[in-house]
Amino acid sequence: MKTGGPETNALLYLNGVTVSFDGFKALNELSLVVDSGELRTLIGPNGAGKTTMMDVVTGKTRPDTGEVFFGGTADLSRLDEAEIANLGIGRKFQRPTVFENLTVFENLELSLADDRGTWGTLFARLTPDRRDRIVATLARIGLADYSWQLAGALSHGQKQWLEIGMLLIHDRTLLLLDEPVAGMTDRETEKTAELILDLAKGRTIIVVEHDMAFVRSLGARVTVLHEGSVLAEGSIDHVQNDPRVIEVYLGR
Amino acid sequence: MPSRIEHGKSVWGPGFWAPFSACGVILVLAVPILNLWVPQSSAAALPDYLVPLLGKYLCYALLALSLDLIWGYAGILSLGHGAFFALGGYCMGMYLMRQIGTRGVYGNPLLPDFMVFLNWRELPWFWWGFDHFAWAAAMIALVPGLLALVFGWLAFRSRVTGVYLSIITQAMTYALMLAYFRNDMGFGGNNGMTDYKDILGWDVHESSTRLGLYVASVVALGLGYLMCRYITNSKLGRLLLALRDAESRVRFLGYSVTNTKLFVFTVSAVLAGIAGALYVPQVGIINPSEFSPANSIEIAIWVSIGGRGTLIGPIVGAILVNLGKTWLTGAAPETWLFVLGALFVLSTLAFPKGIIGSIRQIRWVRSRPSVALSAREQA
Numbered sequence: 001m002k003t004g005g006p007e008t009n010a011l012l013y014l015n016g017v018t019v020s021f022d023g024f025k026a027l028n029e030l031s032l033v034v035d036s037g038e039l040r041t042l043i044g045p046n047g048a049g050k051t052t053m054m055d056v057v058t059g060k061t062r063p064d065t066g067e068v069f070f071g072g073t074a075d076l077s078r079l080d081e082a083e084i085a086n087l088g089i090g091r092k093f094q095r096p097t098v099f100e101n102l103t104v105f106e107n108l109e110l111s112l113a114d115d116r117g118t119w120g121t122l123f124a125r126l127t128p129d130r131r132d133r134i135v136a137t138l139a140r141i142g143l144a145d146y147s148w149q150l151a152g153a154l155s156h157g158q159k160q161w162l163e164i165g166m167l168l169i170h171d172r173t174l175l176l177l178d179e180p181v182a183g184m185t186d187r188e189t190e191k192t193a194e195l196i197l198d199l200a201k202g203r204t205i206i207v208v209e210h211d212m213a214f215v216r217s218l219g220a221r222v223t224v225l226h227e228g229s230v231l232a233e234g235s236i237d238h239v240q241n242d243p244r245v246i247e248v249y250l251g252r
Numbered sequence: 253m254p255s256r257i258e259h260g261k262s263v264w265g266p267g268f269w270a271p272f273s274a275c276g277v278i279l280v281l282a283v284p285i286l287n288l289w290v291p292q293s294s295a296a297a298l299p300d301y302l303v304p305l306l307g308k309y310l311c312y313a314l315l316a317l318s319l320d321l322i323w324g325y326a327g328i329l330s331l332g333h334g335a336f337f338a339l340g341g342y343c344m345g346m347y348l349m350r351q352i353g354t355r356g357v358y359g360n361p362l363l364p365d366f367m368v369f370l371n372w373r374e375l376p377w378f379w380w381g382f383d384h385f386a387w388a389a390a391m392i393a394l395v396p397g398l399l400a401l402v403f404g405w406l407a408f409r410s411r412v413t414g415v416y417l418s419i420i421t422q423a424m425t426y427a428l429m430l431a432y433f434r435n436d437m438g439f440g441g442n443n444g445m446t447d448y449k450d451i452l453g454w455d456v457h458e459s460s461t462r463l464g465l466y467v468a469s470v471v472a473l474g475l476g477y478l479m480c481r482y483i484t485n486s487k488l489g490r491l492l493l494a495l496r497d498a499e500s501r502v503r504f505l506g507y508s509v510t511n512t513k514l515f516v517f518t519v520s521a522v523l524a525g526i527a528g529a530l531y532v533p534q535v536g537i538i539n540p541s542e543f544s545p546a547n548s549i550e551i552a553i554w555v556s557i558g559g560r561g562t563l564i565g566p567i568v569g570a571i572l573v574n575l576g577k578t579w580l581t582g583a584a585p586e587t588w589l590f591v592l593g594a595l596f597v598l599s600t601l602a603f604p605k606g607i608i609g610s611i612r613q614i615r616w617v618r619s620r621p622s623v624a625l626s627a628r629e630q631a
Contacts, residue, residue: 058504085506097501099494106490116506118515124487166505
């Protein structure tokens with residue numbers, strides 16, 4: 001096992017990552033490189049390993065073999081979820097997971113880039129500076145009027161935005177968005193695409209998505225996963241014309 | 253949910269301090285006045301035997317409060333909280349035993365009666381220091397606190413949650429009960445410790461001492477409440493609610509779920525230990541039955557009936573249920589367990605928010621009827 005990082009400028013570097021559950025290989029020798037500042041979309045049929053890839057990067061699942069490096073030096077396969085989050089990797093889940101019994105404002109307050117220690121949290125003060133950042137984020141995700149509402153009472157689309165806002169306010173380096181427009185109306189999907197393109201200025205984002213119209217609207221480099229490894233990579237037109245991709249995914 | 257209702261209002265404003273101080277003053281003054289200055293023949297007089305009984309209720313209230321902090325806010329249902337209560341009680345019991353001195357049945361200047369009875373020659377090492385109140389006071393907080401820290405670290409680090417955690421806390425208190433039943437543990441076996449004489453130089457049977465212990469219980473409950481109110485209204489309190497509802501999401505935000513849970517679990521155990529320490533001199537005995545799993549389940553019932561996640565609810569629940577218990581076990585002893593069971597089923601099915609939770613919900617719905625509607629309209 002290497003102690004230092006691989007020699008690359010990539011922000012996220014996966015090499016030969018395999019994860020198997022009871023003999024089923026969710027990831028099979030997956031290698032993926034995402035550069036700093038890149039917006040990348042990840043597509044693939046069900047069971048292609050998209051969510052497992054995110055689980056590996058965020059520390060929820062440990063790879064059986066392979067290397068996972070962040071920023072060239074941090075070995076993500078050895079850190080736990082909280083440590084990885086504190087490196088600057090944020091994740092939005094497939095189903096919106098906001099804290100339903102907290103208000104929209106409080107959801108963002110917990111997400112602020114602040115002391116995460118128990119004492120620091122116990123004695124934390126809501127300074128004007130922090131309040132301003134929360135208010136600014138509320139405006140950016142279009143939830144300024146819902147500040148004091150319990151997050152559980154938001155609509156599905158609003159929850160998705162709140163969750164994106166929770167990643168945004170922390171100033172993460174890398175955001176992993178798992179199906180951010182699942183279950184959204186067309187209008188909400190459009191708005192979300194605008195929000196993501198706006199977020200992509202200044203940070204690295206990986207979006208997993210099924211909705212091809214949405215992927216096209218992002219206009220980013222596309223990686224197609226199939227049976228746990230990369231099948232094709234390139235522009236959306238490139239991958240849509242790839243006969244292997246058509247065979248396993250788009251053709252059906 | 254109930255705790256979120258107060259948002260917008262100041263948590264520490266006069267709207268809180270006025271009723272809080274009023275309750276405190278009434279609790280501290282009314283009992284001594286009715287007990288000491290109202291003639292015993294008067295109907296309003298409080299007989300001596302009721303003072304420690306009220307003190308006992310307050311200890312139960314503090315115990316219920318400690319469980320609410322972890323169950324109502326962090327979702328940790330400990331069904332072994334009686335163990336921390338009993339450990340605090342045993343530490344106080346050991347101090348009280350050392351105060352007996354040569355006034356025991358055997359008149360042994362070095363050893364408590366039960367050790368003389370067992371033919372022990374010298375005081376076991378873990379009894380060292382219990383002659384001094386300061387040492388005992390430190391142990392009352394440290395022993396339950398350390399057990400909670402070690403137990404909690406093992407459980408939370410391994411991500412044991414929900415019903416599994418409840419089961420292992422039951423196992424913990426059961427194991428401690430079996431251990432404390434053994435004579436060679438050095439804590440008096442199944443008889444426990446009793447026949448106390450003095451506490452801090454005052455005779456425990458004197459009514460003034462009992463009033464003092466009662467007032468100490470009021471103060472402990474008040475301070476415990478203030479501390480829990482501070483914790484639950486801090487950012488950490490919001491983090492507790494967050495991890496109660498979506499634990500893994502909290503991890504992905506970068507917080508340590510283990511450390512957060514460990515903190516409140518330990519604070520809660522220390523509060524329970526203090527409650528136990530105040531309980532023992534007022535009831536006059538501590539024995540291993542305090543560790544029995546059924547006791548710990550009863551605490552959860554008080555909290556549930558009063559309303560979990562409200563802090564006031566468990567205090568109200570503990571006092572009301574125990575008043576009912578005292579009355580009913582006198583009037584119709586064989587019915588008490590059925591009534592307790594029925595109360596629990598009823599409160600779970602009909603009033604899942606408990607007494608205080610239900611009241612708050614009604615007030616909240618009345619005062620802010622438009623919130624849920626306007627959200628739906630705009631969405």
